[in-house]
Amino acid sequence: MAKSISSNDTNNSSNKKNRRSLLLLITVFILPILLAKLALENQWLDLGVTNQGELLTQPLTLTDLGMNEPEFAQQWLIIYRLPSQCPDMCLHSIETVHNSYVALGKDMPRVTPVLLKGNIFSAQQNKQLTKSQWQILALTPQMKNLLHGPQVLIADPLGNIILSHQLPEQEQQQTSLGKAIIADMKKLLKYSKVG
Template identity: 25%
Template structure:
């Protein structure tokens, strides 16, 4: 073998190795620096780590996914829109609606008028608790929002509430998208 052939062979091997190693190195750098969206398809805010709502003593005969809302002391338009949204999302689940339930968490200071209305309506399940338990469950998370909890009582997603009814309806589609996705992927509930 001549020196030209050896140089060509070395160059070919170098190009071959570079062609396979360069994408791996670039992918590693991209992952380390968070240069792209890491395949997140959920529309709500992912809560990490998930919040354990086991202390709320939410008992069900069958494990169900939960759409939950904490009823505030004064139920403003955003509160009414949130209650409307979770009821509409639950209805929109169609044949899958028996795998999910809507929970309204109420404490001693919750708006009594809205609490009475929620108790009268069959689409809501009202769970009474106290402020200390709510603080224990939600820790540093803002409770002003709509949440999705899994069948093991872990709160995993949060959605903002809106004062404008059109915005609330528009963004309830995000909630519907996520709950349909988890119901499709989950064999439980």
């Protein structure tokens, strides 16, 4: 009789171990699936958004803006549409965007920085800008209609404007604008075979 009790204890112990193993196995496989489902449904994660700028929802091309310059063919463009007046904050933004272009290093020859401006600079400032690496174009009424307000745009070598970066309202945010432009450009240039 003692043998049958000890045999029952062994069977019960064995059954408990089997149940625990089964529960552990189910937990290991089911729990990650449940957590993933909850994360997706509750939007706990950024769903693959890797760009820093805002993707344009409406198609916009260089041709739409009247920018049919031959030097822009097969080039990535960083286009800065300037405001109607350019105080110190604007001048700092020009420097920030230009520094972002320079930070591209070996990829600089694939990119052209473009300023779209009205008649807002003094003769000395215009002279200084023409010495820089900026391609300077006059802001036409067509451009003003399509580009509402100052912003930084990125155009691909096929002439499509794909990203827009809004200018910061405070000078302390200039660094984050520069970093965002650099991050987007490096990513685009890394995966692009064109330009």
